[in-house]
Amino acid sequence: MPLLENGRIVEDFWTTIGGDELLPPTGPVIVPLDRLEDGLARPAGEKLGVALPPDAEIAVLRAALPRLALVGVTFPTFRDGRAFSQARALREHLDFAGDIRVTGRPLPDQYEFLLRCGVSTVQLPDGADPAVWARAHERFTTAYQPAVRDERAEGFGLRRFLA
Amino acid sequence: MSAEILAAPSSGIAPVGHYAYDQVDRAFLHDRVEQFRDQVARRLSGTLSEDEFKPLRLMNGLYLQLHAYMLRVAIPYGILDSRQMRELANIARTYDRDYGHFTTRQNIQFNWIRLEDTPDILARLATVDMHAIQTSGNCIRNVTCDQFAGAAADELLDPRVHAEILRQWSTLHPEFSFLPRKFKIAISGSPNDRVAARFHDIGLVAKPGRHGTVFDVFVGGGMGRTPIVGVHLRDNLPEEDLLAYLEAMIRVYNEYGRRDNIYKARIKILVQALGAEGYREKVDAEFAAMDRARYRLPPETVAAIRARFGTPALDAPSDAAERLAGARRADAAFDRWVRTNTHSHRAAGYISAVISLKPDGGIPGDATSAQLDAIADLAERFSFGEIRISHMQNVVLGHVRQDELHALWQELGRAGLASANIGLIGDIIACPGLDYCSLANARSIPIAQKLSARFANPDLQERIGDLQIKISGCINACGHHHAGHIGILGVDKKGEEFFQLTLGGSAASDAAIGQILGPALPEDSTVDAIAHLVDAYLVHRTDGERFLDTYRRLGAALFKDAVYALA
Amino acid sequence: MDVRSNRREAGGSSVVTANRLLDGRIVWLAGDGAWSGRIDAAHVFSNDGIEAVIDATARRQQADGVVGVYGVQVRDDSTTPVPVTVRERIRAFGPTVHPEFATLTEVPPDVR
Numbered sequence: 027m028p029l030l031e032n033g034r035i036v037e038d039f040w041t042t043i044g045g046d047e048l049l050p051p052t053g054p055v056i057v058p059l060d061r062l063e064d065g066l067a068r069p070a071g072e073k074l075g076v077a078l079p080p081d082a083e084i085a086v087l088r089a090a091l092p093r094l095a096l097v098g099v100t101f102p103t104f105r106d107g108r109a110f111s112q113a114r115a116l117r118e119h120l121d122f123a124g125d126i127r128v129t130g131r132p133l134p135d136q137y138e139f140l141l142r143c144g145v146s147t148v149q150l151p152d153g154a155d156p157a158v159w160a161r162a163h164e165r166f167t168t169a170y171q172p173a174v175r176d177e178r179a180e181g182f183g184l185r186r187f188l189a
Numbered sequence: 190m191s192a193e194i195l196a197a198p199s200s201g202i203a204p205v206g207h208y209a210y211d212q213v214d215r216a217f218l219h220d221r222v223e224q225f226r227d228q229v230a231r232r233l234s235g236t237l238s239e240d241e242f243k244p245l246r247l248m249n250g251l252y253l254q255l256h257a258y259m260l261r262v263a264i265p266y267g268i269l270d271s272r273q274m275r276e277l278a279n280i281a282r283t284y285d286r287d288y289g290h291f292t293t294r295q296n297i298q299f300n301w302i303r304l305e306d307t308p309d310i311l312a313r314l315a316t317v318d319m320h321a322i323q324t325s326g327n328c329i330r331n332v333t334c335d336q337f338a339g340a341a342a343d344e345l346l347d348p349r350v351h352a353e354i355l356r357q358w359s360t361l362h363p364e365f366s367f368l369p370r371k372f373k374i375a376i377s378g379s380p381n382d383r384v385a386a387r388f389h390d391i392g393l394v395a396k397p398g399r400h401g402t403v404f405d406v407f408v409g410g411g412m413g414r415t416p417i418v419g420v421h422l423r424d425n426l427p428e429e430d431l432l433a434y435l436e437a438m439i440r441v442y443n444e445y446g447r448r449d450n451i452y453k454a455r456i457k458i459l460v461q462a463l464g465a466e467g468y469r470e471k472v473d474a475e476f477a478a479m480d481r482a483r484y485r486l487p488p489e490t491v492a493a494i495r496a497r498f499g500t501p502a503l504d505a506p507s508d509a510a511e512r513l514a515g516a517r518r519a520d521a522a523f524d525r526w527v528r529t530n531t532h533s534h535r536a537a538g539y540i541s542a543v544i545s546l547k548p549d550g551g552i553p554g555d556a557t558s559a560q561l562d563a564i565a566d567l568a569e570r571f572s573f574g575e576i577r578i579s580h581m582q583n584v585v586l587g588h589v590r591q592d593e594l595h596a597l598w599q600e601l602g603r604a605g606l607a608s609a610n611i612g613l614i615g616d617i618i619a620c621p622g623l624d625y626c627s628l629a630n631a632r633s634i635p636i637a638q639k640l641s642a643r644f645a646n647p648d649l650q651e652r653i654g655d656l657q658i659k660i661s662g663c664i665n666a667c668g669h670h671h672a673g674h675i676g677i678l679g680v681d682k683k684g685e686e687f688f689q690l691t692l693g694g695s696a697a698s699d700a701a702i703g704q705i706l707g708p709a710l711p712e713d714s715t716v717d718a719i720a721h722l723v724d725a726y727l728v729h730r731t732d733g734e735r736f737l738d739t740y741r742r743l744g745a746a747l748f749k750d751a752v753y754a755l756a
Numbered sequence: 757m758d759v760r761s762n763r764r765e766a767g768g769s770s771v772v773t774a775n776r777l778l779d780g781r782i783v784w785l786a787g788d789g790a791w792s793g794r795i796d797a798a799h800v801f802s803n804d805g806i807e808a809v810i811d812a813t814a815r816r817q818q819a820d821g822v823v824g825v826y827g828v829q830v831r832d833d834s835t836t837p838v839p840v841t842v843r844e845r846i847r848a849f850g851p852t853v854h855p856e857f858a859t860l861t862e863v864p865p866d867v868r
Contacts, residue, residue: 110443118479184357256850632853
């Protein structure tokens, strides 16, 4: 499945590991939250990501976070907006600077919201048209409220320029 | 982007009572319209399924109702100007069947809209700085406000500037556009609650504090299937923390609100499940952890937005009150209308006038395009072009000179808008009901029409006094029946309409949820039942006692007998 | 789609309805497979085979430009199909509060 970053398709170096799959000893892997310990048991230099289910509190990652290069958040359906708060809290409360990746079934119309909540990459759902996603990122030039992206103030009220 | 969109309003003066858009706001609206045009194209081509398109159209106010699409246009904090009202009239004429319907959230709905016309309608609305953003969907809805804001004698603080700040802050909010369920905020600046603050997801009461504006915060109120009076979450929230605290409140809801059952998804259910203390703890923890500087609302920002509001130059002649008194003495019908349809103004020589959209036997909240135009003209002539929509589905002209009130009343009479029934039994709230709404179980409007025709006699109405009848066609309670002194709820029994009566509700400072009187009644005996309730009240009331007070004093048994003993 | 509208008795007969995607207006499935704005043009199906008809019709709704296909039980004692529920009668004949918006010029008597 194609990976989107800043409105462009990029190469995906990560391997997502299922619940009972064997963990490769090296290489960047994303493990489910309940296998975080297995992931952390790998050599310290190996890139590790974790997939957070929508009902998990981000605080469970606090101790492991320095070792994590990626946190996955997911949309079981596009209507379930918990991932927005998880992403935002990862950036704001835990100062997470790594990759926040969205999986599941988001809509392109949610892309700007995702970026503004701190998401960096989106694993596009099957059949998604990357052009529609790219257009969604260019649609608006201003926003009306603070967000965790460091957006330049527009000069009036709470408005800021969208990058 | 076209040149017109960037052009400032021709007058160049800020509109009285609401925020003046600039070119950045207009560019934003333009982009939003084009986004929706693209979404409609993707839906028509089949790229978007109906399931995927639905939340996107809802966030632009477009429902698929019983007979057609319905477009709900936002009237932020219930304020619009003459120019905007005339565009609404144009839309009613051009795209609807010549009607607009004002709602209990101070918005306007058009019942006969075509999907293919909607991007053009939104583009026309944008030319007068209006939109339909977030009038539906599981997001922060149109913020409602006191219909006498900035005018009422009893007001401590005009809440509209903060309502506008909340409008801007909540517009396309990145984190809160896919909440478990819809989210409604009301704000008032008066100790007399006219916004039903305790029946909202969040109710805010603004007041002057020692160091600037502060807010009392209520949370978790609501009607619907599970009516709950909101809990008092905190006092004296400083203005600069307003957005931060709301972010914390709604974040906790986004994270913990139920998503498995839409009937249990509102914040009221979460607050009940956690308990007020449990919810407060989570909010306080979030509030303590968050980057407060990021969400701070600085006084300069408030001042800058306040500066975009036009203020009326109030300058009545010194004998205005005297001349009004003379006109009242000379004209009994006018005197009656003044008694019921006006509200005290903070400035000498001024008064607020309520235009009833509840004619005898009419559809509550409906207006023809000609009436919308007439209201626009009258607002321009008598009230600085400013128009307010009340959650009671009426229209208010906020700043009318007392010596000009008689002339206004005469003009209203010519437009069929001079019903003298505000706050009386004829001033009925009704949702669209089964005549239009795809969720409804029963029709609301015909019950309202029959009741208002039955109690049309103005002497009788005044004798009955303060009595609020509120009718909902289903348990979603858009007609606020839980908060009616008499509430009427339509239910479906095997495809036929029945009506359940509740008594004792109130949306005011004495907020209460009405109690079910007895078994639901068939349609043809519902109006008689209300008449029996009124008769019982008239027999048993003491001097000056409202229906609600008599009910509270005597209890349900007497009223139950009045309805069911005869059956 | 509203389940309340889709309830049917074992016997009896039904018509198939939807809303047009472009303008949202109510349509009824006619005998030739086309959609009509008038219920008096609707084909009346026996409830025995109605589920299969609804399924087949729902599968082609994007191509037909309609949304929300479902079946509506009608009275057995009328020549023009008259739905058994108030809700569907209002859909078929128009809102009761604006006679000028009636969908048929000659509404069968006693349909409210």
